[in-house]
Amino acid sequence: xxxxxxxxxxxxxxxxxxxxxxxxxxxxxxxxxxxxxxxxxxxxxxxxxxxxxxxxxxxxxxxxxxxxxxxxxxxxxxxxxxxxxxxxxxxxxxxxxxxxxxxxxxxxxxxxxxxxxxxxxxxxxxxxxxxxxxxxxxxxxxxxxxxxxxxxxxxxxxxxxxxxxxxxxxxxxxxxxxxxxxxxxxxxxxxxxxxxxxxxxxxxxxxxxxxxxxxxxxxxxxxxxxxxxxxxxxxxxxxxxxxxxxxxxxxxxxxxxxxxxxxxxxxxxxxxxxxxxxxxxxxxxxxxxxxxxxxxxxxxxxxxxxxxxxxxxxxxxxxxxxxxxxxxxxxxxxxxxxxxxxxxxxxxxxxxxxxxxxxxxxxxxxxxxxxxxxxxxxxxxxxxxxxxxxxxxxxxxxxxxxxxxxxxxxxxxxxxxxxxxxxxxxxxxxxxxxxxxxxxxxxxxxxxxxxxxxxxxxxxxxxxxxxxxxxxxxxxxxxxxxxxxxxxxxxxxxxxxxxxxxxxxxxxxxxxxxxxxx
Numbered sequence: 001x002x003x004x005x006x007x008x009x010x011x012x013x014x015x016x017x018x019x020x021x022x023x024x025x026x027x028x029x030x031x032x033x034x035x036x037x038x039x040x041x042x043x044x045x046x047x048x049x050x051x052x053x054x055x056x057x058x059x060x061x062x063x064x065x066x067x068x069x070x071x072x073x074x075x076x077x078x079x080x081x082x083x084x085x086x087x088x089x090x091x092x093x094x095x096x097x098x099x100x101x102x103x104x105x106x107x108x109x110x111x112x113x114x115x116x117x118x119x120x121x122x123x124x125x126x127x128x129x130x131x132x133x134x135x136x137x138x139x140x141x142x143x144x145x146x147x148x149x150x151x152x153x154x155x156x157x158x159x160x161x162x163x164x165x166x167x168x169x170x171x172x173x174x175x176x177x178x179x180x181x182x183x184x185x186x187x188x189x190x191x192x193x194x195x196x197x198x199x200x201x202x203x204x205x206x207x208x209x210x211x212x213x214x215x216x217x218x219x220x221x222x223x224x225x226x227x228x229x230x231x232x233x234x235x236x237x238x239x240x241x242x243x244x245x246x247x248x249x250x251x252x253x254x255x256x257x258x259x260x261x262x263x264x265x266x267x268x269x270x271x272x273x274x275x276x277x278x279x280x281x282x283x284x285x286x287x288x289x290x291x292x293x294x295x296x297x298x299x300x301x302x303x304x305x306x307x308x309x310x311x312x313x314x315x316x317x318x319x320x321x322x323x324x325x326x327x328x329x330x331x332x333x334x335x336x337x338x339x340x341x342x343x344x345x346x347x348x349x350x351x352x353x354x355x356x357x358x359x360x361x362x363x364x365x366x367x368x369x370x371x372x373x374x375x376x377x378x379x380x381x382x383x384x385x386x387x388x389x390x391x392x393x394x395x396x397x398x399x400x401x402x403x404x405x406x407x408x409x410x411x412x413x414x415x416x417x418x419x420x421x422x423x424x425x426x427x428x429x430x431x432x433x434x435x436x437x438x439x440x441x442x443x444x445x446x447x448x449x450x451x452x453x454x455x456x457x458x459x460x461x462x463x464x465x466x467x468x469x470x471x472x473x474x475x476x477x478x479x480x481x482x483x484x485x486x487x488x489x490x491x492x493x494x495x496x497x498x499x500x501x502x503x504x505x506x507x508x509x510x511x512x513x514x515x516x517x518x
Contacts, residue, residue, distance in 0.1 A: 065114035177225035408457025420504035
């Protein structure tokens with residue numbers, strides 16, 4: 001093959017030319033017809049790596065790495081081509097060995113970036129390469145390069161790909177997570193780097209926000225790892241303190257006011273995703289104590305809670321197909337925050353379930369946050385339906401009658417059936433919440449309370465009794481007619497009548513006449 005022969009010729013001018021031609025012709029290619037056999041591709045890879053080892057041709061190295069990046073898109077023969085010596089050389093060219101070389105020249109960073117991109121492609125798409133990369137010291141080297149002393153003069157793209165590679169390793173290599181979290185103290189290093197981003201660079205720079213997003217994704221993956229590779233005294237305490245420090249940074253991200261709306265929303269989204277995997281004891285750092293101010297609620301700064309609620313409301317209007325991905329994390333955070341922190345629950349409830357005034361419309365009608373949530377209590381997306389109902393239930397201190405008052409029995413039926421509460425709380429029920437009164441009975445509510453339909457949760461004017469002028473024979477006829485209609489619907493499989501069992505959950509009946517029992 002001409003390409004390989006030219007490289008083997010060691011003619012500098014010809015090599016540079018053929019490398020540039022290959023890049024131009026294949027910049028957007030993912031398959032390569034001219035080298036469709038394994039033997040040809042292997043020879044091409046070998047020749048490029050031989051050239052990379054030769055410092056006499058260092059001026060061509062960035063082009064070689066760029067070609068390897070392009071070739072790595074084609075996974076057809078990679079199992080037979082890739083070997084550990086190739087991976088080790090790529091790691092070295094990315095300057096990600098533990099003995100990192102001093103790098104200052106822009107052209108050196110060009111080669112480093114191309115090597116990083118090649119590693120990224122291989123880790124992303126090729127299992128064998130992923131395993132070989134994880135067995136190097138690349139994760140430790142990335143943490144070293146992110147250190148405060150070293151990262152200030154490194155180009156943004158190089159740092160970004162460091163973090164992208166680390167994210168892939170923590171996402172796709174479960175064996176990497178315990179070592180990186182505990183042995184290498186990965187969360188501590190990344191938290192320190194986030195602090196540096198906030199204090200030195202400032203979040204108003206889009207590049208900084210992009211780096212922070214990648215960091216948050218990595219920490220999320222590390223927090224998923226509970227398998228400790230080492231046992232240290234006071235480790236649980238240190239881990240909680242580290243999460244408290246991290247929570248203070250997350251609060252800054254939630255309150256950040258970036259120039260680009262898209263990046264601002266992305267940063268908040270990753271911060272909220274991370275909150276779902278953090279210790280609930282650290283949540284109190286989101287609402288620190290404050291003096292008298294407009295953002296103060298019972299002695300706490302609730303600005304971050306306002307942001308979370310705004311984030312929630314913005315996503316309530318999203319199409320059904322994206323609800324699960326975008327809504328569930330913030331709902332999970334608000335549920336746990338409300339369940340574990342009394343002040344947070346009171347404030348959130350004041351915004352989501354304020355005292356009832358409009359009782360003329362059904363709970364799901366309107367544009368309030370309560371109305372939007374009530375509409376989702378009957379969502380076809382099961383996880384959304386369940387978490388929305390759970391959120392409102394927690395805001396009601398898990399009190400069945402209070403939940404029905406705000407949402408109507410019809411909307412709450414799914415949650416009550418799932419929790420075995422269709423007949424209310426069992427006699428042995430003891431509330432885990434404080435006993436302080438939170439009366440929501442406004443004058444508007446009290447005036448029409450007797451006319452509120454508990455199923456719909458709204459006012460219904462009194463209607464004439466249709467049975468009032470019927471004889472007993474007519475009433476019996478209508479009753480039998482109704483039973484027959486229900487029986488037909490049951491036989492056709494359209495409905496499944498049920499009774500509430502002793503456990504408070506619906507139990508299917510075999511025949512409609514069983515509804516007469518008790």
